Amino acid sequence: MFEALAGRLEQTFSRLRGRGKLTPENIRETLREVRRALLEADVHYAVARDFVRDVEQRAIGAEVLRSLTPGQQLIKAVHDALVELLGGQTAQLAHSHEIPTRLVLVGLQGSGKTTTAAKVAALVKKRGRIPLLAAGDVRRPAAIDQLQRLGVQTGVQVHAEPGEADAAAVASRGWDQARRAGVDYYIVDTAGRLQIDEEMMQELERVCAAVRPHQILLVVDGLTGQEAVAVSEAFHRRLALGGAILTKMEGDARGGAALSIRAATGVPILFVGTGEGLGAIEPFHPPGMASRILGMGDVLALAERAQGAVDLEEAEALRRRLERDEFNLEHFLRQMKEVRKMGPLEEVLKLIPGLGGKLAQVPIDGRDMARVEAIVLSMTPGERRRPEILNGSRRKRVARGSGTTVQEVNRLLRDFAEMRRMFGRMRKGGKLPGLLRGR
Amino acid sequence: MGSFWKKIADGMKKTRAVFTANLQQVFQRGGALDEAFYEELEEVLLTADVGVETTQALLERMKALARERGVSEAAEARELMRAAAAEVLARASAAGPRAAAASTNAAAGAGAAAAATNAAAAAEPRVILVVGVNGVGKTTSIGKLAWRQTRQGLKTLVVAADTYRAAALEQLAVWAERAGADLIRSQSGADAAAVAYDGVRAAMSRGAQVVIVDTAGRLQTNRNLMAELTKIHRVLGKALPGAPHEVLLVLDATVGQNALSQVASFREAAAVDGILLAKLDGSARGGVILAIADRLGTPVRYVGLGEGIEDLADFDADDFARALLEPLGAGGE
Ligand SMILES: Nc1nc2c(ncn2[C@@H]2O[C@H](COP(=O)(O)OP(=O)(O)OP(=O)(O)O)[C@@H](O)[C@H]2O)c(=O)[nH]1
Ligand SMILES: [Mg+2]
Numbered sequence: 001m002f003e004a005l006a007g008r009l010e011q012t013f014s015r016l017r018g019r020g021k022l023t024p025e026n027i028r029e030t031l032r033e034v035r036r037a038l039l040e041a042d043v044h045y046a047v048a049r050d051f052v053r054d055v056e057q058r059a060i061g062a063e064v065l066r067s068l069t070p071g072q073q074l075i076k077a078v079h080d081a082l083v084e085l086l087g088g089q090t091a092q093l094a095h096s097h098e099i100p101t102r103l104v105l106v107g108l109q110g111s112g113k114t115t116t117a118a119k120v121a122a123l124v125k126k127r128g129r130i131p132l133l134a135a136g137d138v139r140r141p142a143a144i145d146q147l148q149r150l151g152v153q154t155g156v157q158v159h160a161e162p163g164e165a166d167a168a169a170v171a172s173r174g175w176d177q178a179r180r181a182g183v184d185y186y187i188v189d190t191a192g193r194l195q196i197d198e199e200m201m202q203e204l205e206r207v208c209a210a211v212r213p214h215q216i217l218l219v220v221d222g223l224t225g226q227e228a229v230a231v232s233e234a235f236h237r238r239l240a241l242g243g244a245i246l247t248k249m250e251g252d253a254r255g256g257a258a259l260s261i262r263a264a265t266g267v268p269i270l271f272v273g274t275g276e277g278l279g280a281i282e283p284f285h286p287p288g289m290a291s292r293i294l295g296m297g298d299v300l301a302l303a304e305r306a307q308g309a310v311d312l313e314e315a316e317a318l319r320r321r322l323e324r325d326e327f328n329l330e331h332f333l334r335q336m337k338e339v340r341k342m343g344p345l346e347e348v349l350k351l352i353p354g355l356g357g358k359l360a361q362v363p364i365d366g367r368d369m370a371r372v373e374a375i376v377l378s379m380t381p382g383e384r385r386r387p388e389i390l391n392g393s394r395r396k397r398v399a400r401g402s403g404t405t406v407q408e409v410n411r412l413l414r415d416f417a418e419m420r421r422m423f424g425r426m427r428k429g430g431k432l433p434g435l436l437r438g439r
Numbered sequence: 440m441g442s443f444w445k446k447i448a449d450g451m452k453k454t455r456a457v458f459t460a461n462l463q464q465v466f467q468r469g470g471a472l473d474e475a476f477y478e479e480l481e482e483v484l485l486t487a488d489v490g491v492e493t494t495q496a497l498l499e500r501m502k503a504l505a506r507e508r509g510v511s512e513a514a515e516a517r518e519l520m521r522a523a524a525a526e527v528l529a530r531a532s533a534a535g536p537r538a539a540a541a542s543t544n545a546a547a548g549a550g551a552a553a554a555a556t557n558a559a560a561a562a563e564p565r566v567i568l569v570v571g572v573n574g575v576g577k578t579t580s581i582g583k584l585a586w587r588q589t590r591q592g593l594k595t596l597v598v599a600a601d602t603y604r605a606a607a608l609e610q611l612a613v614w615a616e617r618a619g620a621d622l623i624r625s626q627s628g629a630d631a632a633a634v635a636y637d638g639v640r641a642a643m644s645r646g647a648q649v650v651i652v653d654t655a656g657r658l659q660t661n662r663n664l665m666a667e668l669t670k671i672h673r674v675l676g677k678a679l680p681g682a683p684h685e686v687l688l689v690l691d692a693t694v695g696q697n698a699l700s701q702v703a704s705f706r707e708a709a710a711v712d713g714i715l716l717a718k719l720d721g722s723a724r725g726g727v728i729l730a731i732a733d734r735l736g737t738p739v740r741y742v743g744l745g746e747g748i749e750d751l752a753d754f755d756a757d758d759f760a761r762a763l764l765e766p767l768g769a770g771g772e
Pocket of ligand 2: 654
């Protein structure tokens with residue numbers, strides 16, 4: 001699914017290629033694909049629509065930077081706007097001067113509150129502070145047991161009152177205990193509830209009134225669809241959320257919920273949960289999230305790196321050669337040097353959509369690169385321009401000259417021929433990777 | 440800085456308030472089935488998680504139906520929409536791997552009765568394997584399913600093959616007791632497949648008629664855990680040839696497009712043949728099951744409607760399609 005999306009964007013962009021200016025027309029066309037990408041990533045309908053509208057307004061009339069194609073520029077604008085929307089200011093876990101800092105975790109059933117509570121406690125502990133957990137889920141069977149076990153696993157104390165049905169009372173007595181024990185953080189787990197369940201929402205208000213938390217954290221399942229808006233709005237309205245944590249993000253969810261929550265409530269995303277282990281919690285990273293939501297892999301990281309490394313004229317010349325099918329080993333050598341400036345080859349290749357998957361399996365490392373370079377350098381200029389004249393005896397000479405074997409020379413020539421064929425196919429399909437498309 | 444999201448947030452609130460009213464107006468003023476109307480309908484479907492592709496397919500189908508039936512009034516569109524959605528869902532249940540025969544639909548009677556006769560004749564239990572990602576509602580749903588069986592006088596046994604999550608066993612034990620079902624347990628950390636195997640063998644020796652196997656939640660992208668599931672599935676067949684007789688994937692009604700990836704992967708790993716859509720008592724409408732039916736052909740068998748033991752219903756395509764358009768009728772009719 002990812003690949004298809006990247007491919008569609010590539011197609012749209014290729015239509016923009018070569019145009020000096022962004023017209024309202026081609027902006028709209030590209031943004032239609034962006035909107036679709038957002039929707040497929042589970043960004044809320046209204047958020048996607050308004051977002052696209054806003055970017056459109058910004059883009060029309062914008063000057064085209066010399067260094068980018070119009071398409072790249074537009075997608076960069078989309079990405080920048082997404083990053084801005086996802087997290088203008090960097091958000092932190094609350095830390096109050098009053099001891100203990102009190103946190104309450106809230107959310108729907110099954111969003112991952114209990115595990116996340118233990119993860120946050122482990123994190124706090126790792127930062128050298130002492131946490132205390134409270135088992136405020138008095139409803140779900142065995143929820144108290146679960147938190148107690150997690151407490152043992154992380155070496156964090158848990159305040160629990162099995163049998164007590166009043167969550168607010170548990171939370172309040174837990175605070176007393178936290179004060180007596182002199183801990184730095186007091187973290188309250190609560191039962192999952194639907195935001196439309198009035199009785200349960202009132203219970204939550206009572207818990208928060210009893211604990212007077214410094215930060216109320218909404219735990220949201222990263223697999224959530226359009227509902228993320230209704231959920232976060234409702235909890236925010238009742239409780240004034242201080243942050244959100246997105247769980248189950250180690251999978252293939254595109255995580256559009258992050259954008260929906262942020263847009264609907266303005267509440268910052270603090271962390272993402274990335275596994276079942278209690279250490280699997282990471283600070284939220286807006287640029288990475290933006291790329292993930294757009295489903296573009298790290299195209300942008302590549303574009304940025306390429307921007308810094310590639311000689312623009314050189315790249316443009318390469319593109320022309322590829323289009324005319326004049327790519328030879330001499331160009332290959334030069335191109336390889338360019339690519340090497342961007343970082344380890346495997347990394348760079350992985351970043352190219354459509355290519356990454358296939359080439360990722362080919363074990364190419366820096367050492368290989370050096371040998372390849374040596375082989376090409378041992379050829380005469382004539383051989384580099386027309387590799388097909390390399391017969392058996394010439395190959396032997398090249399192998400000797402480069403300190404490699406004939407097999408290696410053969411393999412390089414095979415790979416090169418394959419690469420040329422691949423470019424040929426991509427050229428026909430209008431799908432030359434953006435990197436090679438000139439800028 | 441900061442003002443950007445605010446602008447979007449404000450705009451969104453407005454449009455969302457206006458949007459329901461708009462649609463009602465569209466229906467009430469009895470306007471034509473024009474592009475503007477379809478656009479608003481598109482919005483309803485997309486906000487119900489139906490997904491871009493299936494939404495387009497549904498709208499196309501609606502337009503075709505409108506032509507066929509000579510409908511041009513927006514007021515009649517609701518029926519068209521319901522028909523189009525029901526078609527997609529019906530196709531899936533017809534295409535479902537072991538559709539009719541494997542259904543445990545107790546309310547329909549046939550499935551359970553057949554299971555009962557079958558069990559009585561062969562003294563072999565019917566084995567149901569329940570799978571899904573973390574926290575979707577597997578264990579709770581098993582409590583409800585077990586209750587359905589015991590209420591009909593079927594001797595039921597639940598197997599705690601979630602040997603990973605802390606206190607998973609205790610949770611299932613509570614539900615087993617509530618449902619009046621037996622529980623097969625083992626220490627946490629034990630091999631899940633071994634527990635599943637022992638469970639079915641125990642059920643056979645105790646003469647149980649239905650066995651329901653709970654499994655640990657897992658993300659479909661985790662290869663090792665998916666391989667474990669395949670193993671559980673295989674081992675059940677070793678314990679009792681033909682088992683599991685039904686594999687249910689539990690989905691959370693709030694899930695978005697990732698559900699497609701879930702269905703595809705769980706189907707591959709554990710031959711899922713039906714979906715249990717849990718938590719449909721919230722405000723999420725679970726529209727992604729339309730995309731699943733449309734694109735993958737996996738049918739929905741049950742819906743979970745609350746945290747109580749009786750809060751489980753058979754899936755009804757017509758009801759579902761109607762509820763999908765609920766906001767249209769809100770306040771109206
Ligand atoms: N409102 C509502 N809540 C439900 C429903 N089904 C399950 N839940 C709740 O969802 C939460 C998670 O349910 P579990 O049954 O523990 O989910 P699970 O899939 O077994 O979770 P893991 O074993 O941790 O993967 C619990 O709080 C349940 O009470 C439902 O139909 N409606
Ligand atoms: Mg469970």
